[in-house]
Amino acid sequence: MRSLLQISLLASTILLATTGIASPDAQQQFVADSKKMIKALATDLKHTMRTAVRSGGFEQAVSACQIQAPLIKQSHNQESDLEIKRTSLKWRNPNNSPDDWERQVLLAFEQKKQAGVSIKQLHHSEVIKTDTGLEYRFMKAIPIKSVCLKCHGDESQIAAPVATALKQQYPLDNATQFKLGDIRGAFSVRKTVGR
C-alpha cells in the first residue's frame, strides 16, 4: 500500500512538473499573496485620496487620483511577480478597462449580488491556460461607499468644479451614476507562470 501511494505521489509530482498543471498549494499561496497586495494598494489609495481631499477638496483629489493611482499601481507591481490593477464594467480611465476574463468575472459578481451575496464575499480565483503557459488570476469586488459618490455618483452629488475636472481629464468617463451599495469594480491580480 505504502509504496503504491509513494509511486502515485511521485507520478503526480512528475505530471505537475512536466505539464505545468497548477498545484492547489501554489494557487492557495497566490490567493493569499493577492489578498495581501490588494490590502496594501487599497490602503495607499485611501491615504492619497484623504491627503488630497484635505489639502484641496475633491477637485484637487481628481488630479491626485489621475496622477497617483497609476503610479501607486505601478510601484506595487514592481515589488513582486504579481501584477495588480483596478478594473470595472464602467471605467473612468480606459487603461483600467477589463479584459475578457475580467469582464466575465465582473458580470458574475453582478449576478451574485442580485442573488443576495454581500459584496464583501465576492471574489474569484482561477488558473487560466494561455498560449505560452499558465496564468493565475484573482479578483475581489470593490463596493461603492458614500464618499465615492462625490466623484462616481450622479449630477446632484458631484460638485460642478469636480465635474469640470473629470470632463477635462477623462473625456471617455463612464464611471458616474453609481449608487451606494453598488459594485464599483474590482481589484484584479495576475501572475504568469512558464514564460
Ligand code: HEC
Ligand atoms: C476625488 C474624486 C474621486 C473619489 C472621491 C473616488 N474616486 Fe475612484 N476614481 C477617480 C479617478 C480620477 C479615477 C481614475 C484614476 C486613473 O486615472 O487611473 C478613479 C478610478 C477608480 C477606479 C478604477 C476603474 C476606473 O473607473 O478607471 C475604481 C475601481 C475606483 N475609482 C473606485 C473608487 C471607490 C471605491 C471610491 C470610494 C471609496 C472612489 N473611487 C472615490 C476619482 C475618485
